Amino acid sequence: MRPLLLLPEIVVFLGGLTVLVSGSFLPRTRQWVTRVIAAVALVAAAILAAVDLPGLGQPAMEGTFTVDTATGVARIVAALGTLIVLALASDEIAGSPRESETYALFLFSTTGTLVLAGADDLLVVVVGFLLASIPLYGLIGIARTPRGAEAAMKTYLLGALFGILLLLGVTLLYGVSATTSYADLTDRLAEAPQGVVAASVVAVLGGLMFKAGGVPGHFWVPDAAEGAGGAVAAFLTTVPKIGAMVAAYRLIAMLPDTLAWPLLVAVLAVASMTLGNLAAYWQTDPRRLLGWSTVSQVGYLLVPVAVAGRSDLALPALLLYLAGYTVTNLAAFAVTTAFPDRRDLDSYRGMGRARPWLGASLVVALLGLVGTPPTVVFAGKLTTTAAAWDGGLAWLAVLVFVNTVISLFYYLRWIAPVYGRGEPPARTPPGAFIPAAWSATTAVVTAGLSLALGIGAGALWSVLSV
Amino acid sequence: MLSLIVFLPLAAALALLALPRLGDTAARWAWVAVAAADLALVVAAWLRYDTPTAGRLAFEEQVEWIPGVNSSYHLGVDGLSLPLVAMTAVIFLACAIFALRETDRPRLQAALFLFLQSVSIGLFVAADLILFFVFFDLSIVGMYFVIAGWGHGNAARSAMKFFLYTFLGSLALLVGFIGLYIAADPHTFDMVELAEQTPFAGSSLAGGLVLAAILIGLAVKTPTVPFHTWLPPAHTDAPAIGSAVLAGVLLKMGTYGFVRIALPMLPEAWRDWAWVIIVVGIVSVVYGALVALAQTNVKRMVAYTSVNHMGYIVLAVGAAGLIADDTTQARSIAVTGAVTQMVSHGLITGALFLLAGVLQDRAATYDMDSYGGLAGPAPRFAAFFAVGAFASLGLPGLSGFIAEFQIFTGSIAAAPVTAIALVGILLTAALFLRALQRIFTGETRGRSVGFTDLRAAEVWSVGPLLVLSLLIGVFPRPLLAVIEPAAEVAVELVGR
Numbered sequence: 001m002r003p004l005l006l007l008p009e010i011v012v013f014l015g016g017l018t019v020l021v022s023g024s025f026l027p028r029t030r031q032w033v034t035r036v037i038a039a040v041a042l043v044a045a046a047i048l049a050a051v052d053l054p055g056l057g058q059p060a061m062e063g064t065f066t067v068d069t070a071t072g073v074a075r076i077v078a079a080l081g082t083l084i085v086l087a088l089a090s091d092e093i094a095g096s097p098r099e100s101e102t103y104a105l106f107l108f109s110t111t112g113t114l115v116l117a118g119a120d121d122l123l124v125v126v127v128g129f130l131l132a133s134i135p136l137y138g139l140i141g142i143a144r145t146p147r148g149a150e151a152a153m154k155t156y157l158l159g160a161l162f163g164i165l166l167l168l169g170v171t172l173l174y175g176v177s178a179t180t181s182y183a184d185l186t187d188r189l190a191e192a193p194q195g196v197v198a199a200s201v202v203a204v205l206g207g208l209m210f211k212a213g214g215v216p217g218h219f220w221v222p223d224a225a226e227g228a229g230g231a232v233a234a235f236l237t238t239v240p241k242i243g244a245m246v247a248a249y250r251l252i253a254m255l256p257d258t259l260a261w262p263l264l265v266a267v268l269a270v271a272s273m274t275l276g277n278l279a280a281y282w283q284t285d286p287r288r289l290l291g292w293s294t295v296s297q298v299g300y301l302l303v304p305v306a307v308a309g310r311s312d313l314a315l316p317a318l319l320l321y322l323a324g325y326t327v328t329n330l331a332a333f334a335v336t337t338a339f340p341d342r343r344d345l346d347s348y349r350g351m352g353r354a355r356p357w358l359g360a361s362l363v364v365a366l367l368g369l370v371g372t373p374p375t376v377v378f379a380g381k382l383t384t385t386a387a388a389w390d391g392g393l394a395w396l397a398v399l400v401f402v403n404t405v406i407s408l409f410y411y412l413r414w415i416a417p418v419y420g421r422g423e424p425p426a427r428t429p430p431g432a433f434i435p436a437a438w439s440a441t442t443a444v445v446t447a448g449l450s451l452a453l454g455i456g457a458g459a460l461w462s463v464l465s466v
Numbered sequence: 467m468l469s470l471i472v473f474l475p476l477a478a479a480l481a482l483l484a485l486p487r488l489g490d491t492a493a494r495w496a497w498v499a500v501a502a503a504d505l506a507l508v509v510a511a512w513l514r515y516d517t518p519t520a521g522r523l524a525f526e527e528q529v530e531w532i533p534g535v536n537s538s539y540h541l542g543v544d545g546l547s548l549p550l551v552a553m554t555a556v557i558f559l560a561c562a563i564f565a566l567r568e569t570d571r572p573r574l575q576a577a578l579f580l581f582l583q584s585v586s587i588g589l590f591v592a593a594d595l596i597l598f599f600v601f602f603d604l605s606i607v608g609m610y611f612v613i614a615g616w617g618h619g620n621a622a623r624s625a626m627k628f629f630l631y632t633f634l635g636s637l638a639l640l641v642g643f644i645g646l647y648i649a650a651d652p653h654t655f656d657m658v659e660l661a662e663q664t665p666f667a668g669s670s671l672a673g674g675l676v677l678a679a680i681l682i683g684l685a686v687k688t689p690t691v692p693f694h695t696w697l698p699p700a701h702t703d704a705p706a707i708g709s710a711v712l713a714g715v716l717l718k719m720g721t722y723g724f725v726r727i728a729l730p731m732l733p734e735a736w737r738d739w740a741w742v743i744i745v746v747g748i749v750s751v752v753y754g755a756l757v758a759l760a761q762t763n764v765k766r767m768v769a770y771t772s773v774n775h776m777g778y779i780v781l782a783v784g785a786a787g788l789i790a791d792d793t794t795q796a797r798s799i800a801v802t803g804a805v806t807q808m809v810s811h812g813l814i815t816g817a818l819f820l821l822a823g824v825l826q827d828r829a830a831t832y833d834m835d836s837y838g839g840l841a842g843p844a845p846r847f848a849a850f851f852a853v854g855a856f857a858s859l860g861l862p863g864l865s866g867f868i869a870e871f872q873i874f875t876g877s878i879a880a881a882p883v884t885a886i887a888l889v890g891i892l893l894t895a896a897l898f899l900r901a902l903q904r905i906f907t908g909e910t911r912g913r914s915v916g917f918t919d920l921r922a923a924e925v926w927s928v929g930p931l932l933v934l935s936l937l938i939g940v941f942p943r944p945l946l947a948v949i950e951p952a953a954e955v956a957v958e959l960v961g962r
Binding site for chain 2: 313316367372373374378379382383385386389390394397398401402404405408409412416419420457458461462464465
């Protein structure tokens with residue numbers, strides 16, 4: 001069994017339970033204690049995961065769960081990502097009626113993501129999927145706004161649909177192979193009827209794409225990013241992707257070489273990046289724009305998945321991109337939560353001059369999402385495309401860059417007013433730029449981290465590619 | 467040494483940003499001091515420079531950066547890059563002096579230009595494709611903020627067009643780089659190793675496609691016809707010093723890429739496509755000159771002459787790919803001319819754009835017909851502009867002549883048909899003389915009335931550029947002695 005190998009997951013989950021229980025006994029004014037508990041649990045999980053690195057692929061729970069470098073990195077990135085989200089929540093959720101419940105749901109959903117990341121068995125994938133999704137429905141609706149309710153309903157219905165598809169796929173795969181363990185599936189699927197295998201893999205992948213927020217399961221992302229609270233939006237566009245993408249990688253890497261799996265994933269990648277980019281074009285709400293942008297980012301993340309097992313670069317590139325994307329995307333969301341009432345790109349006019357550090361952070365974050373050097377996403381994009389080319393999908397690498405150019409335009413639509421001229425920024429509310437303190441600090445720190453990781457990409461790579 | 471030259475301006479930029487209380491005057495002079503110190507370092511490096519053995523670089527520095535993909539922080543100079551580094555330092559110093567009268571956020575402007583200086587010099591000394599690309603992209607980001615933040619007219623739109631267009635080019639370039647990386651065995655982004663390996667030897671289709679990606683990327687930046695359309699609006703709406711840096715330094719990144727990357731790393735494909743490159747060069751020369759002739763806006767006119775001048779360089783490096791036994795020397799002369807032209811065009815066009823900025827500063831228009839008889843109230847301005855114009859049209863005794871003479875000597879010997887491009891010189895002469903007549907001669911009228919002549923800061927920024935052009939024109943030997951060995955190596959490499 002070796003349950004101790006799952007210590008980070010256990011710590012996060014128990015942290016969530018502690019937050020939930022202690023939150024019900026604490027008065028409204030002292031709910032911040034639960035935030036501290038949650039932060040401690042996340043930091044502890046990250047440290048425990050770091051101690052295990054480099055992971056040499058130890059099976060846990062009868063081989064249904066693997067603790068290797070990918071799991072370790074996903075644990076660290078997800079735990080620290082959720083920690084950053086907690087910092088954003090400190091402005092927005094502190095003192096609100098359902099504070100401790102929100103933190104508990106964050107931790108439960110993070111646990112689900114961690115389970116997905118390490119899953120080496122289809123049934124564990126299902127468990128991780130449910131554990132990551134169900135808290136998310138609650139989180140999206142917890143703000144109790146009309147848009148939040150609509151987004152929660154949409155997410156729930158789509159989640160139910162894709163959850164059923166996932167289960168159907170798992171059932172079919174079990175039906176043709178009599179196993180759900182990845183270790184045995186490779187050989188048995190090679191002899192199974194290919195039509196069934198293809199249909200069921202598509203179904204499983206669809207479920208994971210719902211979790212990651214990529215085509216075809218992306219419809220909920222922009223609505224949820226717009227309708228949910230700022231911290232929740234930052235969470236749901238970032239952390240679930242970590243587990244889902246690593247799970248997708250393991251799934252594709254496990255499949256036998258009988259069908260053109262790289263092509264299937266590549267098509268999903270292209271569809272996701274293109275659709276996300278085109279839909280982001282004329283958005284005026286920064287969070288909705290970022291929501292569509294994350295759909296396109298899933299497309300880029302799928303690029304190394306497409307060449308899973310065909311290039312040595314693929315897995316480290318995926319992990320590098322995941323880490324870079326997490327930091328950079330959270331930096332962009334931190335700017336929006338610093339000014340929660342500015343829900344229009346034009347309302348950022350003059351922000352760069354009024355708040356130079358926040359303006360610079362936003363530029364770093366947005367150009368980082370484009371993949372401009374020297375931010376870490378550039379290193380990610382470089383290595384993912386190199387992996388694609390190395391794996392024989394040169395055309396996919398070219399399409400990534402074509403999409404990058406397309407995406408530049410809408411990110412610039414946001415940067416332009418920030419540094420645009422026009423009326424000088426007002427000095428008093430509501431016109432003045434008075435950022436929420438935690439979010440502003442988080443934005444600067446994460447943007448700085450994005451640059452630092454980009455310059456130190458070599459050191460990061462050596463950790464990832466063990 | 468090189469790292470210090472590259473990062474000194476950046477460190478100064480960060481210091482300027484970190485000191486918001488610094489007065490405007492102090493910021494302006496700090497910029498001048500740092501730019502001067504950087505130039506002094508470059509001069510010191512030049513004095514200590516010894517031509518490295520073929521295929522190697524001088525002042526090399528190498529530190530592992532992303533070992534997973536064999537990309538390192540690798541710097542070095544040779545005869546192709548050292549003159550450009552020096553030219554870059556000179557132009558930025560000239561801009562710093564010119565901007566001593568700037569009143570619009572001088573501290574930020576100084577920081578931004580110091581950042582651009584680091585990036586530009588870094589690009590010319592980079593010996594790793596990823597490092598090169600990082601600097602290439604950052605130069606675009608920096609210039610975007612220069613145009614958007616300090617431009618005039620429709621600056622936001624021009625800046626956006628500039629960014630999108632050149633960013634597209636940079637990504638095409640990156641695709642090409644990744645292609646080179648994948649084809650190399652062992653995989654590497656190191657320029658020196660790639661030039662040794664010539665990864666696509668023997669596979670002309672793949673090599674051609676990768677070359678096409680790299681050429682498109684560089685052609686957008688250079689720019690050549692048909693990728694030049696971002697240039698005129700960007701120049702027209704950019705501030706004077708922004709234009710000087712854009713034309714003087716940023717355009718060279720494209721042409722430098724031809725001789726540093728495309729030509730030595732993909733020699734086979736380069737030879738196959740030499741004629742296409744030559745034709746693009748000739749078309750750029752003639753088309754750029756013709757469109758420049760039709761302009762009434764001084765700055766747009768100078769911008770289009772840049773297309774024309776870059777055309778000569780493309781023509782020369784294209785001609786370097788026409789292999790025949792008896793033309794080795796001719797082709798080496800053409801490449802020497804191309805590099806000389808990069809330096810010369812940087813100095814001359816930098817000066818002309820700064821002078822055009824004076825027009826905007828005094829009378830808020832670039833329209834030639836708004837002026838007339840300007841030589842009367844502004845004799846120094848007229849003299850400087852005339853020298854710049856003559857240098858640009860290739861008058862003997864100035865650097866433009868040395869460059870274009872070598873380009874044509876080499877190219878025509880390799881391919882006589884390139885003589886068509888001589889038309890470009892004639893057209894440039896006509897358009898500059900016509901501009902001189904319209905602006906400076908005749909009765910003083912229109913905006914010329916009450917025009918203030920050049921001030922000290924303007925004289926001391928534009929003057930040295932023109933003096934350098936004159937010095938190169940009269941004593942080209944020291945410059946050519948550095949370039950020639952490198953040009954011979956380049957021609958040898960493309961002949962493999």
